[in-house]
Amino acid sequence: xxxxxxxxxxxxxxxxxxxxxxxxxxxxxxxxxxxxxxxxxxxxxxxxxxxxxxxxxxxxxxxxxxxxxxxxxxxxxxxxxxxxxxxxxxxxxxxxxxxxxxxxxxxxxxxxxxxxxxxxxxxxxxxxxxxxxxxxxxxxxxxxxxxxxxxxxxxxxxxxxxxxxxxxxxxxxxxxxxxxxxxxxxxxxxxxxxxxxxxxxxxxxxxxxxxxxxxxxxxxxxxxxxxxxxxxxxxxxxxxxxxxxxxxxxxxxxxxxxxxxxxxxxxxxxxxxxxxxxxxxxxxxxxxxxxxxxxxxxxxxxxxxx
Amino acid sequence: xxxxxxxxxxxxxxxxxxxxxxxxxxxxxxxxxxxxxxxxxxxxxxxxxxxxxxxxxxxxxxxxxxxxxxxxxxxxxxxxxxxxxxxxxxxxxxxxxxxxxxxxxxxxxxxxxxxxxxxxxxxxxxxxxxxxxxxxxxxxxxxxxxxxxxxxxxxxxxxxxxxxxxxxxxxxxxxxxxxxxxxxxxxxxxxxxxxxxxxxxxxxxxxxxxxxxxxxxxxxxxxxxxxxxxxxxxxxxxxxxxxxxxxxxxxxxxxxxxxxxxxxxxxxxxxxxxxxxxxxxxxxxxxxxxxxxxxxxxxxxxxxxxxxxxxxxxxxxxxxxxxxxxxxxxxxxxxxxxxxxxxxxxxxxxxxxx
Numbered sequence: 001x002x003x004x005x006x007x008x009x010x011x012x013x014x015x016x017x018x019x020x021x022x023x024x025x026x027x028x029x030x031x032x033x034x035x036x037x038x039x040x041x042x043x044x045x046x047x048x049x050x051x052x053x054x055x056x057x058x059x060x061x062x063x064x065x066x067x068x069x070x071x072x073x074x075x076x077x078x079x080x081x082x083x084x085x086x087x088x089x090x091x092x093x094x095x096x097x098x099x100x101x102x103x104x105x106x107x108x109x110x111x112x113x114x115x116x117x118x119x120x121x122x123x124x125x126x127x128x129x130x131x132x133x134x135x136x137x138x139x140x141x142x143x144x145x146x147x148x149x150x151x152x153x154x155x156x157x158x159x160x161x162x163x164x165x166x167x168x169x170x171x172x173x174x175x176x177x178x179x180x181x182x183x184x185x186x187x188x189x190x191x192x193x194x195x196x197x198x199x200x201x202x203x204x205x206x207x208x209x210x211x212x213x214x215x216x217x218x219x220x221x222x223x224x225x226x227x228x229x230x231x232x233x234x235x236x237x238x239x240x241x242x243x244x245x246x247x248x249x250x251x252x253x254x255x256x257x258x259x260x261x262x263x264x265x266x267x268x269x270x271x272x273x274x275x276x277x278x279x280x281x282x283x284x285x286x287x288x289x290x291x292x293x294x295x296x297x298x299x300x301x302x303x304x305x306x
Numbered sequence: 307x308x309x310x311x312x313x314x315x316x317x318x319x320x321x322x323x324x325x326x327x328x329x330x331x332x333x334x335x336x337x338x339x340x341x342x343x344x345x346x347x348x349x350x351x352x353x354x355x356x357x358x359x360x361x362x363x364x365x366x367x368x369x370x371x372x373x374x375x376x377x378x379x380x381x382x383x384x385x386x387x388x389x390x391x392x393x394x395x396x397x398x399x400x401x402x403x404x405x406x407x408x409x410x411x412x413x414x415x416x417x418x419x420x421x422x423x424x425x426x427x428x429x430x431x432x433x434x435x436x437x438x439x440x441x442x443x444x445x446x447x448x449x450x451x452x453x454x455x456x457x458x459x460x461x462x463x464x465x466x467x468x469x470x471x472x473x474x475x476x477x478x479x480x481x482x483x484x485x486x487x488x489x490x491x492x493x494x495x496x497x498x499x500x501x502x503x504x505x506x507x508x509x510x511x512x513x514x515x516x517x518x519x520x521x522x523x524x525x526x527x528x529x530x531x532x533x534x535x536x537x538x539x540x541x542x543x544x545x546x547x548x549x550x551x552x553x554x555x556x557x558x559x560x561x562x563x564x565x566x567x568x569x570x571x572x573x574x575x576x577x578x579x580x581x582x583x584x585x586x587x588x589x590x591x592x593x594x595x596x597x598x599x600x601x602x603x604x605x606x607x608x609x610x611x612x613x614x615x616x617x618x619x620x621x622x623x624x625x626x627x628x629x630x631x632x633x634x635x636x637x638x639x640x641x642x643x644x645x646x647x648x649x650x651x652x653x654x655x656x657x658x659x660x
Contacts, residue, residue, distance in 0.1 A: 049370035250657035261363035
């Protein structure tokens with residue numbers, strides 16, 4: 001039955017196959033998002049939660065939380081800072097993941113699976129436990145901090161703390177998100193046709209030219225996919241700055257968390273979450289748009305030269 | 307295969323009649339001695355199922371979102387106030403609490419729950435100064451004043467070795483106390499002063515931290531904290547167990563500090579309010595109450611518990627303060643929605659680093 005459906009994709013068959021995941025997305029992404037959008041227009045309850053939607057026969061919806069967001073520059077400032085951290089994380093991830101992914105893609109089949117396994121190995125232990133492990137690695141009595149500070153002392157610099165710093169937050173953000181960059185890059189690089197590089201070499205291209213004019217443009221879809229997978233979660237994260245950050249490293253995820261906990265202001269928390277979602281979607285959209293544009297570049301470049 | 311399905315079905319549809327009676331306690335982590343649970347289970351012929359929260363806000367958020375199935379909660383007074391006002395609690399039938407007389411009268415009939423209609427005190431803690439005795443003594447820093455947390459004159463000697471609680475309410479309370487105001491002062495001008503004080507001191511602190519400062523004190527990375535008395539007590543036990551050459555001691559600031567009284571309350575949708583009442587009366591027995599103090603160094607409002615508490619804990623002035631200090635302790639009141647929003651804006655500005 002299923003084989004038949006695949007060969008002659010009837011409308012019903014397609015719906016049967018794509019229906020459940022679609023329903024899953026609607027129920028677990030769209031509905032909660034809609035609830036959040038509704039909450040952003042409501043009034044916070046005096047003792048937590050939300051005030052009744054209908055108060056004395058009138059629908060209580062307002063723009064107060066949005067007005068608050070736009071009247072205080074501090075929130076935009078924190079958004080900008082979080083954006084900066086997420087962007088840096090993405091750039092470092094690309095720089096580190098690219099050589100690794102191409103190494104794996106070019107290694108023999110015997111080692112490839114083992115190397116991939118090593119990339120996803122960290123997922124076997126809990127995310128929080130791995131962050132707490134970084135607390136030990138970055139602590140002032142650990143070898144890393146002692147070495148760094150010994151080197152700094154040679155240059156007459158005061159010792160610097162590694163733990164509870166922007167450095168710690170960034171290191172851990174890169175560490176946690178690196179596999180999400182390696183995997184799509186690998187999936188892309190692995191499909192590259194060696195014949196293209198051979199042809200380029202025959203035509204006199206050196207190693208750098210072969211990389212920059214052939215491998216890199218072809219790998220861009222993988223780069224963009226990885227960038228979206230890294231940037232979006234890094235943008236909204238709260239656990240890493242909470243645990244490893246210093247007094248300056250509060251990011252937008254932390255501010256959102258505060259609205260739902262200490263401040264008990266769900267509408268304002270919803271507004272911040274919506275802005276976060278919109279910025280993240282805009283970034284993902286941009287990545288997709290650039291990726292489509294660049295997919296055409298190699299062919300058009302070839303066309304112009306011909 | 308059929309047998310497997312039968313097994314699964316029996317797990318899913320297990321009838322309450324077959325299951326042992328369960329008492330659901332939603333509690334702070336490590337906030338009841340294991341032997342106390344064991345004895346209560348024998349006494350009530352039921353099973354104690356514990357789940358944990360890490361702060362009052364987490365508990366309030368979860369209940370506000372409609373969480374059900376808990377019989378008993380152990381929130382701090384200001385959260386009890388919010389829960390009462392939000393109609394989340396069930397009144398207590400005090401005729402069933404024969405041991406209520408054990409509680410020191412000064413902890414009963416408080417402004418947040420007049421007549422103890424909903425709540426009974428469980429245990430207490432204070433928010434004070436914790437320090438590494440070796441390091442702080444060597445630097446000649448005082449440990450009986452909030453100045454050591456807020457005044458750059460002292461802080462520059464311990465730059466990067468200090469943490470403060472990642473809680474706007476607790477940190478503002480300490481700053482307000484240092485400035486000579488009440489911890490419950492709600493004058494926005496005084497809040498601005500407190501925020502300015504915090505901003506000036508901030509660059510000397512290693513972090514706002516409420517989760518790992520116990521460990522950091524224990525290993526010697528952090529020398530001075532604004533923290534909970536129970537946590538500092540725990541850090542010292544851990545340091546002792548690890549054979550560290552230093553002790554982690556508690557310092558009670560002369561300006562006064564926040565006192566947190568945690569209370570047993572019954573949730574309005576409690577499946578087993580009868581077991582909750584049994585548990586309340588059980589925990590009001592001196593011996594059971596004392597076991598918690600002996601385990602975590604919590605303060606104890608139970609007069610009958612005193613004879614079971616270890617002498618070294620009874621002697622500790624940060625856990626059992628004398629009358630003069632007691633008079634300077636304040637319980638935090640719940641803020642109004644508008645006050646919470648103002649405080650959060652100040653807090654966000656503090657943390658954004660302006």
